[in-house]
Amino acid sequence: MSGIAYLGPPGSYSEIAALVWGDATTPLLPRATMPAVVAAVETGAARHGVLPIENVLEGGVTTTLDLLIHETALRISGETVVPIRHVLVARAGTQLPHVQVLYGHPQSLGQCRHFIERVLPGVATVASLSNSTAPVEALADARSAAAISTERAAELAGATIIARDIQDRADNVTRFIRLSHVDHPPTGDDKTSLCFGFSERDRPGILVDTLQEFSGVGLNITRLESRPSKDVLGGYIFLVDLNGHRDDPPVAAALERVRRRVGLLKVFGSYPCWHATDLHANAGGTAAAGTP
Amino acid sequence: MSGIAYLGPPGSYSEIAALVWGDATTPLLPRATMPAVVAAVETGAARHGVLPIENVLEGGVTTTLDLLIHETALRISGETVVPIRHVLVARAGTQLPHVQVLYGHPQSLGQCRHFIERVLPGVATVASLSNSTAPVEALADARSAAAISTERAAELAGATIIARDIQDRADNVTRFIRLSHVDHPPTGDDKTSLCFGFSERDRPGILVDTLQEFSGVGLNITRLESRPSKDVLGGYIFLVDLNGHRDDPPVAAALERVRRRVGLLKVFGSYPCWHATDLHANAGGTAAAGTP
Numbered sequence: 173m174s175g176i177a178y179l180g181p182p183g184s185y186s187e188i189a190a191l192v193w194g195d196a197t198t199p200l201l202p203r204a205t206m207p208a209v210v211a212a213v214e215t216g217a218a219r220h221g222v223l224p225i226e227n228v229l230e231g232g233v234t235t236t237l238d239l240l241i242h243e244t245a246l247r248i249s250g251e252t253v254v255p256i257r258h259v260l261v262a263r264a265g266t267q268l269p270h271v272q273v274l275y276g277h278p279q280s281l282g283q284c285r286h287f288i289e290r291v292l293p294g295v296a297t298v299a300s301l302s303n304s305t306a307p308v309e310a311l312a313d314a315r316s317a318a319a320i321s322t323e324r325a326a327e328l329a330g331a332t333i334i335a336r337d338i339q340d341r342a343d344n345v346t347r348f349i350r351l352s353h354v355d356h357p358p359t360g361d362d363k364t365s366l367c368f369g370f371s372e373r374d375r376p377g378i379l380v381d382t383l384q385e386f387s388g389v390g391l392n393i394t395r396l397e398s399r400p401s402k403d404v405l406g407g408y409i410f411l412v413d414l415n416g417h418r419d420d421p422p423v424a425a426a427l428e429r430v431r432r433r434v435g436l437l438k439v440f441g442s443y444p445c446w447h448a449t450d451l452h453a454n455a456g457g458t459a460a461a462g463t464p
Numbered sequence: 465m466s467g468i469a470y471l472g473p474p475g476s477y478s479e480i481a482a483l484v485w486g487d488a489t490t491p492l493l494p495r496a497t498m499p500a501v502v503a504a505v506e507t508g509a510a511r512h513g514v515l516p517i518e519n520v521l522e523g524g525v526t527t528t529l530d531l532l533i534h535e536t537a538l539r540i541s542g543e544t545v546v547p548i549r550h551v552l553v554a555r556a557g558t559q560l561p562h563v564q565v566l567y568g569h570p571q572s573l574g575q576c577r578h579f580i581e582r583v584l585p586g587v588a589t590v591a592s593l594s595n596s597t598a599p600v601e602a603l604a605d606a607r608s609a610a611a612i613s614t615e616r617a618a619e620l621a622g623a624t625i626i627a628r629d630i631q632d633r634a635d636n637v638t639r640f641i642r643l644s645h646v647d648h649p650p651t652g653d654d655k656t657s658l659c660f661g662f663s664e665r666d667r668p669g670i671l672v673d674t675l676q677e678f679s680g681v682g683l684n685i686t687r688l689e690s691r692p693s694k695d696v697l698g699g700y701i702f703l704v705d706l707n708g709h710r711d712d713p714p715v716a717a718a719l720e721r722v723r724r725r726v727g728l729l730k731v732f733g734s735y736p737c738w739h740a741t742d743l744h745a746n747a748g749g750t751a752a753a754g755t756p
Contacts, residue, residue: 228697231526231690253697345697377679379688380672387669394698396671398523398689405520405545405637406686 175199176350177212178222183304183325185254189348190222192252206235210244213351220249221351227256228345230279232397232411236349240440241367241399241409247355247441248365253448256344258284261307261331262318268334271295273313275306276320284320287338292318307331347446355418355441362417363394364442366427369401369409371435378433379410385429386414389422409436417442467491468642469504470514475596475617477546481640482514484544498527502536505643512541513643519548520637522571524689524703528641532732533659533691533701539647539733540657545740548636550576553599553623554610560626563587565605567598568612576612579630584610599623639738647710647733654709655686656734658719661693661701663727670725671702677721678706681714701728709734 176194179186180202190200201218203209213221223236240248258280262271273296274281274288281288281297288295300306303321307329310319319331326333349365356362370378386393392415401407416423418439431437468486471478472494482492493510495501504510515528532540550572554563565588566573566580573580573589580587587610592598595613599621602611611623618625641657648654662670678685684707693699708715710731723729 226692226697228692229694231692234523343696347697377682377684379685380675380679383672383675387672390669392669393671395700396688396690396702398687400518400520400523402521404635405518405639408688410688 175201175218176220176222177201177203177209177218179206179209179224180204181302181304183322183328184302185256185322185346186222186224186348188322188324189224189252189254189346193220193222193250193350206239207243210239210246210351213246213353214244219352221246222348223351224346225251225349226347228343229341232399234399237397237399237411240365241411241438242402244351246351246353248349248443249352249354249356249441250350250443251347251363251446252350253345253347253446256283256339256346257323257337258303258320258339259323259326259333260287260318260335260338261310261321261326261329261333262316263311264332266316266318266332266334268292268318270316271318272315273298273310273317274319275300275310275313275317277301277303277306280306280320283340283344284338286340287335291335291338304328350443356443358417358419358442359444361445362415362420362442363413363445364416364418364423365411365413365440367399367409367411367436367438367440368430368434369407369436382410382430382433383412385426385433386412389426391416391422391426415445467493467510468512468514469493469495469501469510471498471501471516472496473594473596475614475620476594477548477614477638478514478516478640480614480616481516481544481546481638485512485514485542485642498531499535502531502538502643505538505645506536511644513538514640515643516638517543517641518639520635521575521633524691526691529689529691529703532657533703533730534694536643538643538645540641540735541644541646541648541733542642542735543639543655543738544642545637545639545738548575548631548638549615549629550595550612550631551615551618551625552579552610552627552630553602553613553618553621553625554608555603556624558608558610558624558626560584560610562608563610564607565590565602565609566611567592567602567605567609569593569595569598572598572612575631575633575636578632579627583627583630596620642735648735650709650711650734651736653737654707654712654734655705655737656708656710656715657703657705657732659691659701659703659728659730659732660722660726661699661728674702674722674725675704677718677725678704681718683708683715683718707737 178190306319395413598611602609687705
C-alpha cells in the first residue's frame with residue numbers, strides 16, 4: 173500500500189510524473205488504462221495514482237475529467253507538469269541518411285512533423301501503440317529503422333538516442349494529477365479543484381452568478397472547463413480550479429454559498445500549486461535546461 | 465459552388481446532417497478530414513461544410529473547435545442535431561447465434577456494449593476505421609460476420625439489417641454545424657457562437673466580469689467551453705453560445721463591451737436555434753419515433 177500506480181507502460185510520460193512523488197524505494201505500478209489506475213488506489217493496491225489531466229496543445233484529458241466527475245471519490249492530492257520531449261532512437265550504429273522506416277505513436281509523429289520533413293524526408297512511418305513500444309518495434313525491424321520515443325523508454329528498450337528534443341514545440345507540456353484517499357493539508361500556496369452542475373436548465377445568469385461567488389471575494393479562477401453532463405444535450409458540468417485551500421475560510425465560505433445554488437458540487441481536493449521553478453524536479457533524471 | 469462538403473465517407477453521421485440542408489439535387493461532397501471540409505468551402509469547391517461539434521456523451525469535438533478558433537474565417541450558418549442510432553448488419557441469411565466476428569468503429573463497439581454482451585456474448589470484435597467501412601469488411605469476411613453501422617451505410621454497402629437501435633443509450637445525439645462564407649440573417653429565434661481570450665493572465669474576476677456583460681442584460685449563455693490557447697499552460701480561449709442574433713441591439717451592444725475587455729474576440733456567427741421538434745427532419749429517411 174505504498175506504491176504509485178500510473179498509466180503505463182514503463183517509460184511513459186505518466187511514469188516520469190510518478191517519479192516526482194516517489195523515491196528509489198517506491199514501487200511504481202504500471203496500469204493499462206486510466207480506470208485501472210483509479211481502481212488500483214481504490215482497492216489499496218497502490219497508495220497514489222498518477223493521471224494526465226491537461227496538455228497545453230490538446231486540452232483537457234476527457235477520460236480523466238469524466239473519472240473525477242462521475243466515477244471516483246478519490247481526491248487530488250498534488251499536481252505536476254512534465255515537458256513533452258521526444259528523442260529519436262535506433263539500434264547502435266544506425267546512420268540517419270539510411271533510415272528506411274520510422275516508428276512512433278501517431279500523436280508523437282504529428283508533434284515531430286517539422287523534424288521528420290527536414291531530417292527524414294520521405295521516410296515510411298508506422299503507427300505504434302505508445303512511445304514505449306515504438307523503440308522495441310524499431311529494434312525488431314530487419315530494415316534500418318528508427319523510432320520516436322522518450323529518453324526513459326529508449327533506455328528501457330536498450331536503444332541508442334541519435335537526436336534529442338525533436339518535437340516541433342519546445343513548450344509542449346502535460347499536467348498530471350496525483351489521486352489519493354485524502355487530499356493535501358494546507359501549505360499556504362494551494363489550489364482547489366471542483367466541479368458543479370445545475371439541476372434546473374437555462375436560467376439566465378446562474379452560471380455567472382455561481383462563478384461570482386468565488387471571484388466576488390477575490391478568489392482567482394485559474395481554470396474553467398466544461399464537460400457534458402451526459403443526460404441531455406446542452407447540459408454541462410463545469411470544472412473549476414481556484415487559488416486557495418478548501419480549509420481557508422474565504423474558500424470554505426464560498427463553497428458553502430455555491431453548494432446552496434447548484435444541483436451538484438464535488439470538491440476534488442486541495443493541493444500545493446505547481447510552479448515552473450519546480451520543473452527541475454520533473455525531468456526524471458535528465459537535465460531540463462532550455463525548457464521553460 | 466452549390467454542394468455541401470461533409471466529413472465522409474458516405475453513410476457517416478455527418479452525411480445524415482448534411483442531408484438536412486440539401487435536397488435531391490444538392491451535390492454531397494465527402495472529405496476525408498475536418499480541415500479538408502473547411503478547405504472545400506474556403507476554396508469554393510462547396511457552398512457549405514458540415515462538421516460535428518458536440519456529442520452529448522463525449523463532449524466537444526476539439527478538432528472542430530480548434531478550426532473555428534485558430535484556422536478559418538468561415539461563419540456558422542446553422543446547426544442540427546442527429547441521433548446516434550446504430551444497426552447490426554450482415555450478409556443476407558446470417559443467423560445471429562452463428563456470428564463469429566463483429567466489425568465496428570471502437571467508439572461504436574463501446575456504445576453498443578450491453579447489446580453485444582446480451583446478444584453476441586463472447587464474439588470476437590475487430591476495430592474498423594469508420595461506421596461506413598465496417599459493413600464492407602463484414603461482407604468481405606469469409607466467416608459468419610456482422611458489423612455495427614448506420615442504416616444509410618448498411619444500405620450503401622448492400623448489407624442486411626438484422627437489428628436496429630442497438631446502442632445502449634437511446635438519447636445519444638451529436639450536434640453538427642454548417643459552415644459558410646456568411647452566417648444567417650435574423651429569424652427571431654437565433655443563437656450566436658463566439659470565442660474570447662485574454663491577453664493579460666490571472667487578473668481575478670476578468671472571466672466572470674466578461675460573462676456578466678451578457679448575463680447582466682438577460683442574454684442566456686447556453687454553452688460555455690474552454691480550449692487551451694496553445695501558448696502557455698493555463699491560458700484558455702472560452703467558447704460561448706448565447707441566445708439572440710448578433711444584429712439584435714442588446715447582443716450587438718454586449719459584444720461591443722466585451723470587445724473592449726478582451727484580447728481576442730471572434731464571432732463565429734448567428735444562426736437559427738435548433739429545437740427537438742426539428743428532429744423529424746434529421747432522420748435521413750428513417751422514422752425517429754421513440755427518440756427524444
